[in-house]
Amino acid sequence: MSRFYFGDDSRSASSDNDNEDEDDPSSLPFATPLRRSDFLDSEFSPATYLSTLHNRHQTLEDLRSELRSRSQLLSKELLDLVNSNYQDFLNLGNSLHGGEEKVEEVRVGLLGFRKDVDSLVGVVGEREEEVGELLQERRDTREKIELGRRLVDYDARLKELETELMIETAGHETIILGEEVSDSEDDEEEEEEEEGYGVSIVKLRRNVVHYQLVLGLQKDLGEHPFVAAQAARTAKVRSTLLMDLSTALQQAKSAGASGSGRVMKVTKIYADMEESAEAVKVLKTLKSS
Structure with a gap:
């Protein structure tokens, strides 16, 4: 080694x-x-x-x-x-004397400190619950405000459509809200071609678009009591639109070959309204008559 x-x-x-x-x-x-x-x-x-x-x-x-x-x-x-x-x-341990008072003072001090801490924990807990309740109340208020805005929008669009269809709404003021469907060059040409017809294709198409918007808002709102209360109004709007489409289809069919293009346009509006079955029913009635 x-x-x-x-x-x-x-x-x-x-x-x-x-x-x-x-x-x-x-x-x-x-x-x-x-x-x-x-x-x-x-x-x-x-x-x-x-x-x-x-x-x-x-x-x-x-x-x-x-x-x-x-x-x-x-x-x-x-x-x-x-x-x-x-x-x-x-x-x-048995020989030690004179420290009991100090130990008791420390013990009492610790108990007082623990009591203070427990009281602070309780106060913080109460404040936390209050803040949570206020935040929830704020969220609920925002949701209600948003719902109110959507209900106002729904009612205004429905009133606008009723005005376009000349449906009487007693006790209600007509409010025009939302984007207007602008007339394109094709619509202007169609209006020139519609001379001699009582119902305008352009107006029918615009009204159906507005009707679809109303139905979309109604679906988003769900089973709200206000929406349910407007069931009679929406049903009246639908029946009026179908009546106008039926009149336009009858006028186009009565025009013969010159109205064949107009017939296609009217049936297309029926499809946009998801009422193709009504178009078939009207055409069958016209063929049998």
Whole structure:
């Protein structure tokens, strides 16, 4: 086993013969035992202590062995100390007097602090519930406002359609709301071609578009009491539209070959209104008559 030796500077600067003597452990002086007082220093540091042993003539393995023996000796002394004073350790708690008042003061202080914390937790919990209720109330109010706007829009569009169809609405003012369906160049040409016909294709198409918008709003609103109360009005609008379409289809059929294109346009409006079955019924009636 290789060995490590601590040497001072004078020995490191010696001759080759001296170095050969140092390689022989028997030629080294016997190392003195480690002093016990060195380990009792309050600022004891293992690394610092080992650095002070650079001039110690001793192998590293021997130093480790000596330190290990020192540690075992200290452990044994500590065990002997505990065993010899075991009864005193047990009686130590009974021999302490005069600290009950301090302990009671600390205990009372802790109880008061805990009570304060519990009261603060209760206050925070109440504030949290209040904030939650206010936020929910705010969300409900926003939803009601949005619903009110949609109901107003629905009613206004329905009134607009009733005005276009010249349906009497006693006790109601007509409100025009929403985008107007602008007439395109094709619509203007159709209006020029509709001379001699009592019902305008352009107006029919516009009214059906408005009717589909009303039905879309009605579907979005669902089973709202206000929407349910307008069932008679929407039914009147539908029947009036179907009546106008029926009249337009009869006029187109009575025109013969020149009205065939108009017949196709009217049936297309029926399809847009999702009332193709009504168009078939009218055509069958006209064919049988």
